[in-house]
Amino acid sequence: MADKYDHIAIEKKWQHTWDEAHCFEAKDDYSLPKYYALIEFPFPSGAGLHVGHPRPYTALDVIARKKRLEGYNVLFPIGYDSFGLPTENYAIKTGEHPRLVTERNISVYRRQMRTLGLSFDYSREVSTSDPSYYKWTQWIFLKLYEKGLAYKAELPINFCTSCKVGLANEEVIDGTCERCGAPVVRMKRSQWMLKITEYADRLIDDLDQVDFAERIKTSQRNWIGRSIGAEATFAIDGYPEGLKIYTTRPDTMFGATYMVVSPEHPLIDTLNDRITNIEDVLAYREQAAHKSDFERSELAKEKTGVPLEGIYAINPCTDKPIPVWVSDYVLMSYGTGAIMAVPAHDTRDYEFATKFNLPIIEVVAGGDISKKAYTDCETGTMVNSGFINGMQVEEAKKNVTEWLEQKGIGRKKTNFKLRDWLFSRQRYWGEPIPLVYCEHCGWTPIPEEELPLTLPEMADYKPADDGSSALSRATEWINTTCPKCGAPAEREIDTMPNWAGSSWYYMRYCDPHNDKCLASREALDYWLPVDWYNGGMEHTTLHLLYSRFWHKFLYDIGIVGCPEPYSKRTSHGMILAEDGRKMSKSFNNVINPDSLCESLGADTVRTYEMFIGAFDQTIPWSTTGVMGCRRFLDRVWRLLEMVDGEGERKEMRRALHACIKKVTEDIERMKFNTAISAMMSFVNDIYANGSITRDELHTLLILLDPFAPHIAEEMNERLGFKPIYESSWPKWDDSALVEDTVELGIQFNGRLRGRMRVPVGLSDDELERLVLENPEFAPWHEGKTVKKFIAIKNIVNVVVV
RNA sequence: GCGAAUGUGGUGGAACGGCAUACACAACGGACUUAAAAUCCGUCGGCGAAAGCUUGUGGGUUCAAAUCCCACCAUUCGCACCA
Numbered sequence: 001m002a003d004k005y006d007h008i009a010i011e012k013k014w015q016h017t018w019d020e021a022h023c024f025e026a027k028d029d030y031s032l033p034k035y036y037a038l039i040e041f042p043f044p045s046g047a048g049l050h051v052g053h054p055r056p057y058t059a060l061d062v063i064a065r066k067k068r069l070e071g072y073n074v075l076f077p078i079g080y081d082s083f084g085l086p087t088e089n090y091a092i093k094t095g096e097h098p099r100l101v102t103e104r105n106i107s108v109y110r111r112q113m114r115t116l117g118l119s120f121d122y123s124r125e126v127s128t129s130d131p132s133y134y135k136w137t138q139w140i141f142l143k144l145y146e147k148g149l150a151y152k153a154e155l156p157i158n159f160c161t162s163c164k165v166g167l168a169n170e171e172v173i174d175g176t177c178e179r180c181g182a183p184v185v186r187m188k189r190s191q192w193m194l195k196i197t198e199y200a201d202r203l204i205d206d207l208d209q210v211d212f213a214e215r216i217k218t219s220q221r222n223w224i225g226r227s228i229g230a231e232a233t234f235a236i237d238g239y240p241e242g243l244k245i246y247t248t249r250p251d252t253m254f255g256a257t258y259m260v261v262s263p264e265h266p267l268i269d270t271l272n273d274r275i276t277n278i279e280d281v282l283a284y285r286e287q288a289a290h291k292s293d294f295e296r297s298e299l300a301k302e303k304t305g306v307p308l309e310g311i312y313a314i315n316p317c318t319d320k321p322i323p324v325w326v327s328d329y330v331l332m333s334y335g336t337g338a339i340m341a342v343p344a345h346d347t348r349d350y351e352f353a354t355k356f357n358l359p360i361i362e363v364v365a366g367g368d369i370s371k372k373a374y375t376d377c378e379t380g381t382m383v384n385s386g387f388i389n390g391m392q393v394e395e396a397k398k399n400v401t402e403w404l405e406q407k408g409i410g411r412k413k414t415n416f417k418l419r420d421w422l423f424s425r426q427r428y429w430g431e432p433i434p435l436v437y438c439e440h441c442g443w444t445p446i447p448e449e450e451l452p453l454t455l456p457e458m459a460d461y462k463p464a465d466d467g468s469s470a471l472s473r474a475t476e477w478i479n480t481t482c483p484k485c486g487a488p489a490e491r492e493i494d495t496m497p498n499w500a501g502s503s504w505y506y507m508r509y510c511d512p513h514n515d516k517c518l519a520s521r522e523a524l525d526y527w528l529p530v531d532w533y534n535g536g537m538e539h540t541t542l543h544l545l546y547s548r549f550w551h552k553f554l555y556d557i558g559i560v561g562c563p564e565p566y567s568k569r570t571s572h573g574m575i576l577a578e579d580g581r582k583m584s585k586s587f588n589n590v591i592n593p594d595s596l597c598e599s600l601g602a603d604t605v606r607t608y609e610m611f612i613g614a615f616d617q618t619i620p621w622s623t624t625g626v627m628g629c630r631r632f633l634d635r636v637w638r639l640l641e642m643v644d645g646e647g648e649r650k651e652m653r654r655a656l657h658a659c660i661k662k663v664t665e666d667i668e669r670m671k672f673n674t675a676i677s678a679m680m681s682f683v684n685d686i687y688a689n690g691s692i693t694r695d696e697l698h699t700l701l702i703l704l705d706p707f708a709p710h711i712a713e714e715m716n717e718r719l720g721f722k723p724i725y726e727s728s729w730p731k732w733d734d735s736a737l738v739e740d741t742v743e744l745g746i747q748f749n750g751r752l753r754g755r756m757r758v759p760v761g762l763s764d765d766e767l768e769r770l771v772l773e774n775p776e777f778a779p780w781h782e783g784k785t786v787k788k789f790i791a792i793k794n795i796v797n798v799v800v801v
Numbered sequence: 802g803c804g805a806a807u808g809u810g811g812u813g814g815a816a817c818g819g820c821a822u823a824c825a826c827a828a829c830g831g832a833c834u835u836a837a838a839a840u841c842c843g844u845c846g847g848c849g850a851a852a853g854c855u856u857g858u859g860g861g862u863u864c865a866a867a868u869c870c871c872a873c874c875a876u877u878c879g880c881a882c883c884a
Contacts, residue, residue, distance in 0.1 A: 215805055222804060225883065247884060260884090303882085329882045339884045347802080348882055417883055537878080611825075613813060616806095618877080622813065628825050634840090674815065677824035684824090687841085745820035750865050752820055790864055795819040799864050 005637040007601030011710040015114055023725040024068075024076070024119040030526040032073035037064045038506055038566075040535035040543070041079040041126075043498075044105035045086055049112045050583055051591045051609070051621060056534050056572040058606045059615060059672060061118050062706035063532060066667055068119075069702065069729035075527055076119060077509035079126035080106050081502050083134075085163060088429035091461045098429045098461065102129055112594060117602045117709050124512045128501030133508060134431045135452035136518040137501050140550065142434060142445050143557060149195045150423065152443065157422060159187040164463045165426050166191060187467070192433060192494060194421040196549045200224050201414075202563075203548055212569040213616070216540050223541040225417025230401045232410035234259060234313040234340065236324070238274050239267060243313055243324070246335030246415055249342065250404065251396035253317045254385040255363035256340035257353065259324045260305065263288040264332040267324075268308070276310040281326055288328040303329055303352045315340075316409055317386060317400070327352065335415055344369045345377055364393060421546065423497060428461045428470040430495030438482035438489035447483055453491075469493055502543055503550040506530055506565060517559075524560050533566040536574075544569065570670060573618040575609075580620050591621055603708035604630040610672035610707055632676075633711055635683055636704065640715060644691040655685045656696055657736035663703045664732065672707075679704060694719050699730045746771060747797040748780040756796075767791050771798065 018024060037060045042053065064076035082102045091098040106127065113120065126133050144150045157166040162182030172184050196203075204224050207217045229248035236243050243259060261267055263285040272278050284306045305327030312321035329348055330339050343353035343360040350373035353360050360369055365381045367374020382388045387403075388396040404410025424433070434446045434453045446453060456477035461470045471477070471493040482489040504518070510527040511519035535544070551565040576582060577589035584590065596605050608629040613619040648656060659682040666675035682700065686692045692700075698721050705712040705724045716724050743757045754776055758767065768789045771777060781800045788799035 218805065219879065222880070225880095227883075229884080245884080249884080327882095329884095331883070334883045341884085346884070348884080351882095415883075417880095541879085611813090617814095618807095619813070622826070624826050625813065632825085638840090673813095674824080677815075680824055743820090747820085747865075750863095755820075788864055790819090792865090793817095793819055795865080797819080797864050 005634055005711070007603065007710070008598070010714045011115075011117060011597075011602050014710045014713045015117060017713075017723075018119070018725065021723075021725065022123075023723075024064075024074075025121045025123050026075040026077075027073050028523075029073065030522060033071065034075065034526060034531075035064075035067040035072040036075045036506075036527050036530045036532075037067070038077070038509075038530045038533045040533075040539065041081050041502070041505060042109060043081045043084055043086070044102060044109050046090060046101070046105055047585070047590075048105075048108050049593055051593050051596070051605070052575040052583060054116055054118075054593055054605060055575055055609045055612075055615075056536075057113070057116070057118050058609050058707075059572065059670070060532065060534055061606075062610065062667055062672060065119055065706040065709065066664075066729060068725070069705070069727060071728070075124075075509065076121060077124045077126075077512075078113065078118070078120035078122065079124075079505055079509070080109065080128065081498065081505075082106065082127045082129040083430045083496075083501060084498050085165070085427065085429070088427060088461055089163075091429070095460070097457075099129065102127075115597050115602055116593065116606065119709070124509050126505055126508050126512050128431075128505065129429070131452040131454050132515070134501060136508065137431050137496065137504070138434045138451050138453060139448065139518065140504060140554070141431075141496065141500070142448065142451075144194060144553060145435065145443075145445055147553075147557070149198065149553065151193055151195070152190055153193050153420075154188060154190050155193075156186045157189050157191055158184045159189075159467060160184050164467050166422060166424060166467075189424075189467075191422055192424040192492075194423045194549075196421045196546070197416060197418055199549050199552055200226065200416045200418050202552055203418075203545065206548075206552075206564055210564050210569070211567055213571060216537075216544070216569055216571060219540050220545060223418065223545065226414060227416075228412070228414050230397075230404060230410055231336065231413040232316065232340070232404050234316060236267075236271075236311060236313045239271055242409070243267060243338050244336045245338045245340045246413060247340060249345070249397070250400040250410070251382060251385075251388065251391075251393055252342040252345050252363050253315070253340065253400055254382075254388070255342040255344050255361045256315050256317075256322065257343060257359040257361055258322050258341050259313050259338060260327050260330045260341055260352070261308075261324065261338040262330040262332040263326055263328055265326070265337045267338070268326065271308070271311060274310050275308050277306070277308075280306050281308060284326060303327065303348070303355055305329075305352065305356065307356075316404070316407065323358070325352075325356070333419070334417070343373065345374055347373045347375055349373070421499075421549075423500070424494035425497050426463055426467050426469045426493075427495050428455065428458065428463075430497065431500055432471075432495055433492040435492045436480055436482060436489040437492065438485060438487055440487055441482055441484045441489075443492075444482055444484050444489070450483075469495065471495070499543060499546045503547040504554070506533070506547075507551075507554075507560065521559075521561070528560060529562050529564055530566045530568075532568045532570070534570045534572060537571045540571070571616060573614070573616050575612070576618060576620040578621050578623060583621075596626065600626060600630045601633070601710070603633055603711045607633065607676060607707050611676045613673055615670050615672055632680055632683070633708060635687070636700075636708075637711065637715065639683070639686065639692055639697055639700075640718060642686065642691050643694050643697060643719070645693045647693055647695050649693060649696070652685070652689065652692070652696055653736045654739070655682055656699060657732040660699065660703060660730050660732040661737070664729070667706065676707060702727055702730055742794060744791075745795050746777060747795065748777070749799055750797060753777060753780050764789060764791050767796065768798075771796060 039056050039060050064074050068074045087098045087101050090101055158172045160167055160177040160182055162180045163177055177184055204221055204226055227248050229246060230250040231244060231246050233242035233244045268281060275281055305325045308324045308326060311324045313324050315322050341349040343349040344362045345364060361384055362369045363382060363385050364377040365383045379393050382391050382396045388399050401412050432453045432455060435443050438444050456474040458470055463469050464472050478491045480489055480491055507519050507524060511523035514520055547565060552563060554560050555563050579589055581587055593605055608626045611629055659678050662678035663675045698719055701712040701716045702724055713724050740760060741757050742760050743755055745752055746754050746756055758770060784800040786798060787801050790797045
């Protein structure tokens with residue numbers, strides 16, 4: 001008679017046993033087949049884990065545990081993305097050193113993850129704020145700088161009025177700060193930038209080599225936003241270089257009836273004495289400058305603009321003068337900051353032309369331009385277009401582009417929406433940028449031997465009022481000498497963004513204690529690329545893109561041997577609170593895994609997180625649903641009382657092997673919910689049967705182990721087997737799945753009319769005879785002719801007329 | 802506006818183009834119990850008198866559609882004047 005299922009004692013016991021046995025540590029034996037499973041390492045916030053975190057963690061834990069049992073040398077590491085604003089803000093409030101806050105938070109996370117029984121290799125933990133780690137983050141930055149991929153630019157940045165920090169475009173949501181929600185304003189500042197745009201083509205093209213979920217590929221492609229078109233220069237009197245524009249539709253150039261420059265365009269300054277209404281123009285520019293990008297697009301419904309009176313451009317196709325306007329619907333930051341407007345075939349140009357009474361000329365036939373712009377013109381015939389009249393759009397594009405090239409006023413051009421990566425943060429709690437500024441030598445890297453450049457100790461972490469970081473007050477730290485000429489020099493006081501440390505952490509896991517290089521080439525060659533990387537959809541255009549960029553750079557300079565870091569990338573759905581809203585402190589609906597592990601057990605939490613629904617779907621939490629999973633594990637536990645005999649019994653063999661197959665295949669397909677339901681069904685079968693043999697139960701327990709490892713190990717031990725972590729994943733026997741009879745659904749004209757059990761392996765003719773001779777089905781075919789007889793899988797369809 | 806995803810019982814969800822609703826939750830009934838909990842065993846989508854109809858709506862392809870195609874509606878997420 002088994003005792004009660006005491007999850008607390010059992011879970012504690014096995015977590016301790018696994019620790020002692022070091023059974024989840026990856027081996028440095030590079031001759032073994034390897035498997036690298038990776039989850040996004042957490043930012044150790046003060047709030048600890050909530051039940052959303054364990055979903056992806058458990059999912060890859062399931063993968064990792066199964067792969068180990070299949071004989072792979074598995075690397076399933078964990079670490080902490082431990083630099084970051086919330087910690088710094090907490091430090092500002094309390095005066096406690098961010099390092100101490102971070103250490104405390106990490107120990108909470110570590111305890112919570114151990115409580116969940118996650119089989120991480122804790123011996124390889126990394127933490128991005130650890131100097132022995134960020135030494136190499138700084139080293140990579142120096143390499144980027146050396147290769148000309150890091151540069152300083154004076155440019156308007158998004159500045160959060162509350163966090164007092166510059167933000168990347170990606171971190172601005174609807175004109176507010178992604179983190180705190182405060183308004184973001186534009187501010188000019190000298191900033192470090194990384195030339196991710198140099199890698200734009202490869203970041204798109206190499207998506208073809210990797211197994212990422214299609215939605216992830218699509219949003220990366222859209223984010224990079226490659227478009228192929230042409231540049232062309234329109235002549236303007238008094239402006240010798242001409243007005244250069246970018247267009248994706250060179251074929252429509254005959255329909256360009258006016259031009260628009262963005263308010264910041266330098267043409268306005270150059271031609272200021274020729275523009276007769278220059279005051280109006282400057283007033284418009286002033287007005288536009290006060291709008292944020294957000295306001296500009298918010299007010300998109302109503303187009304505004306001012307003509308540059310006295311200025312005309314010559315349309316090179318028609319040789320006719322066309323007016324030039326200034327409007328903020330044209331952005332300085334994309335293309336050339338100027339456009340040719342083709343109102344007949346562009347909605348924005350059409351609106352503008354209609355409002356200001358500018359001519360509209362149709363150049364692609366097929367629409368009705370008196371009502372609205374005809375934009376559905378990717379194909380069609382050119383009209384009103386001189387030498388390309390009658391051509392199809394594709395041909396016309398090619399012809400006009402070539403014509404521009406011949407005349408020396410244009411060329412084919414690819415543009416991207418992707419901007420360079422704003423890499424400076426005016427913050428204390430980040431990696432110092434290892435450069436000094438010298439009056440004579442300019443920006444100079446510090447020697448590699450001096451890495452890591454550590455953060456100075458401070459008493460107060462508050463940023464200065466001008467927006468620079470607390471480091472601006474660390475005068476002793478700032479003042480140094482130039483590594484090149486020895487003259488007095490100053491350190492950079494900006495730090496790196498959070499995305500820096502997380503861009504390469506998967507490499508460090510391969511060789512985390514190496515103090516000679518970021519990781520040895522052998523370790524990287526063996527472990528990379530990551531076989532399966534799972535993370536949030538919200539990181540698709542930030543972290544995932546940044547880390548692919550850094551990886552490609554490190555590939556180019558010979559640090560890693562593969563061009564892509566991750567072979568497979570999936571994304572999990574969010575877990576919502578029971579009320580269907582996001583879990584949030586402010587809604588007071590956060591569910592903490594600690595209390596659930598206490599009351600129901602980690603195995604129950606894990607099983608429920610995997611059973612809750614399709615892994616990539618957003619799903620609300622259900623308290624009664626969790627209870628159902630506990631009930632399932634209770635039922636499993638009581639199987640101990642039903643053990644009778646050894647071996648596999650014939651009558652259970654089919655159900656057992658079907659279960660092995662289903663669980664094995666479903667885990668691989670990320671169908672964790674149906675893997676669990678298969679085990680539930682099998683347990684139901686056993687209850688109906690009344691007993692289970694010791695060996696059958698052993699097999700079931702191994703299948704259960706990835707999901708509920710503690711209870712599985714405990715029961716397995718009680719049955720007298722060696723630990724599961726030393727066992728192998730079971731294989732199913734296809735022959736066990738074969739039945740000698742099969743029940744068919746019998747349809748007439750596609751409608752189900754009944755069922756019939758027949759021996760397997762009948763020919764269609766024999767089957768047809770059996771069906772038609774069966775009196776049960778006579779009413780459906782009597783007096784009719786059988787036109788067609790189809791028997792596929794478990795269905796027979798008889799077509800009668 | 803553009804892009805992506807989703808739409809199946811009271812609920813979460815199953816279903817390589819092949820018997821729609823597996824598995825669970827909730828509900829209900831029974832056994833056990835002095836009683837309750839727990840447990841075990843059962844019942845359980847809707848409409849229709851019935852034949853039947855029914856996977857957001859309407860079309861299409863097919864012997865056969867939740868599944869593929871087209872249009873539409875709804876919800877969610879992302880981007881948003883990208884020329």
